[in-house]
Amino acid sequence: xxxxxxxVSGAMAVWRSYAEKHPGAFLAFSSxxxxxxxxxxxxxxxxxxxxxxxxxxEDPTVLGVLVRVNSPGGVVGPSQELHRGLQRLAERKPxxxxxxxxxxxxxxxxxxxxxxxxANPGTLTGSIGVKMELTNLxxxxxxxxxxxxxxxSGVFKTTGSPFEELTPEERAYLQAVIMDMHGQFxxxxxxxxDMPLEEVEKIADGRIxxxxxxLELGLIDAIGGQEEALDLLRSIAEIDERVDLIEDPxxxxxxWKKILGSVEEELxxxxxxxxxx
Numbered sequence: 445x446x447x448x449x450x451x452v453s454g455a456m457a458v459w460r461s462y463a464e465k466h467p468g469a470f471l472a473f474s475s476x477x478x479x480x481x482x483x484x485x486x487x488x489x490x491x492x493x494x495x496x497x498x499x500x501x502e503d504p505t506v507l508g509v510l511v512r513v514n515s516p517g518g519v520v521g522p523s524q525e526l527h528r529g530l531q532r533l534a535e536r537k538p539x540x541x542x543x544x545x546x547x548x549x550x551x552x553x554x555x556x557x558x559x560x561x562x563a564n565p566g567t568l569t570g571s572i573g574v575k576m577e578l579t580n581l582x583x584x585x586x587x588x589x590x591x592x593x594x595x596x597s598g599v600f601k602t603t604g605s606p607f608e609e610l611t612p613e614e615r616a617y618l619q620a621v622i623m624d625m626h627g628q629f630x631x632x633x634x635x636x637x638d639m640p641l642e643e644v645e646k647i648a649d650g651r652i653x654x655x656x657x658x659l660e661l662g663l664i665d666a667i668g669g670q671e672e673a674l675d676l677l678r679s680i681a682e683i684d685e686r687v688d689l690i691e692d693p694x695x696x697x698x699x700w701k702k703i704l705g706s707v708e709e710e711l712x713x714x715x716x717x718x719x720x721x
Contacts, residue, residue: 478677478687479509482695483526487518487550490526496692497529501536506690508538508681510674511558517549517571520625527632530557538680542673543567543664548652552663553629556636559680561664562673563655570658572633573650574625576618581606637662 479500483493500506511530517523533539534557541547541558548571555561555569563569585592585607592607603614610618630648634641639662647661658664666676678687 475686475688476681476683477503477506478674478681478683478689479503479506480689480691481509481511481530482692483511483513483515483551483554485515487515487522487526487554490522490529492692492694494525494529496694497526497533501533506537507683507687508540508677509533510670510677510689511539511541511555512544512670513541513547513551513555514544515548515551515554516546517551519550520574523550523553524628524632526554527557530554533557534559538677540673540677540680542670543569543655544670549573553632556633560666560673560676562666562668562676563658563664564669565654565656565667567655567658568652569655570647570651570653570663572629572644572648574622574629575650576604576622578604578610579606580609582609633663 479496481493481497481500497509500509530539539558541555541561543551543555543561543563544567545564546568547555547563548569552569552572594602594605594607596602600614600617602608603610603617626648630641630644633639633648634644637644643662647663653661653663655664655667659667666672668676674687674689678684
């Protein structure tokens with residue numbers, strides 16, 4: 445049994461190596477392959493999605509990639525990681541983004557890395573901006589007779605504590621950080637959409653918009669659903685025949701595991717949450 449397994453594994457390794465060096469020979473025996481990347485829900489930890497993007501980028505038999513976005517936004521850093529991951533992918537092969545129900549804020553940030561963006565007429569998108577939410581429990585603690593003291597190494601180290609009100613200096617400090625992130629966001633949109641930065645800044649006030657409105661403003665390229673996005677991708681990649689869509693095998697995990705994974709991600713987030721929303 446061990447010998448048989450070893451022989452099969454060896455044969456698969458040889459075939460995989462040959463296919464990577466001679467993608468044309470492999471394509472002769474199969475339909476062209478198009479990768480599918482899903483960006484769904486709050487963007488918190490992009491590790492699995494980035495690994496899948498990397499696999500599609502390095503697979504010579506994948507001729508193009510369809511990115512399906514259904515996200516209201518997420519944490520700044522992870523959104524930027526996905527954006528850069530798709531940028532690197534688009535440097536090697538065509539990438540078309542299909543927006544679902546919502547692709548706003550961080551979801552839109554991810555989308556602008558594609559070569560083309562397709563949205564439904566009623567897709568909610570835009571919401572270009574950054575926000576930080578803080579909770580102040582000082583009044584409640586005073587009613588309960590609870591006092592809190594803290595010792596820190598710098599005047600801004602405890603900024604954002606739920607037990608203290610923001611001072612004017614702290615508010616200005618946080619506002620400067622948020623505006624720096626906002627500037628990064630708008631510059632990447634201007635680059636991805638080939639728009640003047642001034643035009644992006646005019647609509648980067650946090651407003652949401654429909655797919656039709658986004659088309660008028662130049663934030664997307666076409667109106668349509670996933671089917672139309674796939675047709676556009678086939679046209680760009682010059683694929684005339686039927687394609688095989690390949691998706692990340694990890695998407696087949698059970699609903700219960702997905703729920704547990706979402707809860708785990710929420711618990712990982714501690715302290716002030718900087719989000720594109």
